[in-house]
Amino acid sequence: MLGRLVPVTVAWAETREDRPDTELFPIERVALGRAVPKRRREFTAGRACARRALERLGAPVVAIPSGERGEPRWPDGVVGSITHCEGYRAGAVAWSTALASLGIDAEPDAPLPEGVLEVVAHGRELDLVAGGDGRVDVGRLLFSAKEAIYKAWSPLATGRLSFEDAEVALDLADGTFRARLLVPGPVVGGVRLDELHGRWAVEDGVIGTAVTIHAHGRAGGSGIT
Numbered sequence: 001m002l003g004r005l006v007p008v009t010v011a012w013a014e015t016r017e018d019r020p021d022t023e024l025f026p027i028e029r030v031a032l033g034r035a036v037p038k039r040r041r042e043f044t045a046g047r048a049c050a051r052r053a054l055e056r057l058g059a060p061v062v063a064i065p066s067g068e069r070g071e072p073r074w075p076d077g078v079v080g081s082i083t084h085c086e087g088y089r090a091g092a093v094a095w096s097t098a099l100a101s102l103g104i105d106a107e108p109d110a111p112l113p114e115g116v117l118e119v120v121a122h123g124r125e126l127d128l129v130a131g132g133d134g135r136v137d138v139g140r141l142l143f144s145a146k147e148a149i150y151k152a153w154s155p156l157a158t159g160r161l162s163f164e165d166a167e168v169a170l171d172l173a174d175g176t177f178r179a180r181l182l183v184p185g186p187v188v189g190g191v192r193l194d195e196l197h198g199r200w201a202v203e204d205g206v207i208g209t210a211v212t213i214h215a216h217g218r219a220g221g222s223g224i225t
């Protein structure tokens with residue numbers, strides 16, 4: 001699925017099965033601590049995908065510790081993102097000379113738990129969700145797009161980005177979305193970003209979203225180049 005969502009400058013790996021023989025680096029094992037088995041499985045499989053992606057990029061295949069905000073810490077010169085949900089794990093990386101940042105997210109194609117949509121959707125987004133779509137749960141898609149936006153935005157900024165800080169317009173026909181930042185965006189290559197672009201797809205019950213930001217400050221996403 002990720003191949004439909006990211007430009008060719010991105011190396012990626014995804015899986016729908018966890019392999020019990022996957023090893024973690026000691027620093028990653030420490031970060032994981034005494035996590036419950038479900039968390040251990042998703043973390044380990046996410047790291048395995050991320051390392052496969054690093055290998056495909058031609059970057060060093062190293063430990064990927066977690067930073068203070070939970071973000072994966074990539075080797076020098078690499079940007080990337082990890083996601084996992086029930087039945088799907090993925091990692092994606094690119095050279096920082098090509099992309100300033102990227103964010104990927106996966107969610108089950110099913111309604112959000114009660115009360116979550118009210119937190120996620122605001123303003124015109126509520127009309128989008130109310131309009132619905134026969135092929136995908138639009139509320140969950142909106143949530144996933146916002147998670148991918150957050151993951152792409154986070155390494156370039158300080159502080160949090162709340163759900164109401166980005167207004168997302170989903171194009172349900174062509175698998176793209178745009179997010180207008182309602183707070184000052186990060187400056188990339190001398191350009192202040194006020195909009196981020198992404199792509200989405202749904203495959204075998206899983207929604208995938210990806211947001212890429214070009215190294216010279218252009219919001220990526222709508223054209224796969």
Ligand SMILES: CC(C)(COP(=O)(O)OP(=O)(O)OC[C@H]1O[C@@H](n2cnc3c(N)ncnc32)[C@H](O)[C@@H]1OP(=O)(O)O)[C@@H](O)C(=O)NCCC(=O)NCCS
Nearest residue numbers: 043069070071072082083084146150151154161162163166
């Ligand atoms: C951090 C967050 C985005 C993770 O998304 P999620 O859908 O819950 O979970 P996913 O499985 O898709 O992604 C988890 C991975 O995200 C990555 N991640 C965590 N924090 C991150 C951050 N600050 N920046 C980038 N990536 C981050 C990690 O790799 C994590 O996996 P790992 O702990 O196994 O390494 C989410 O929990 C969160 O805090 N959201 C609130 C902020 C937000 O979304 N605002 C909306 C802005 S419009």
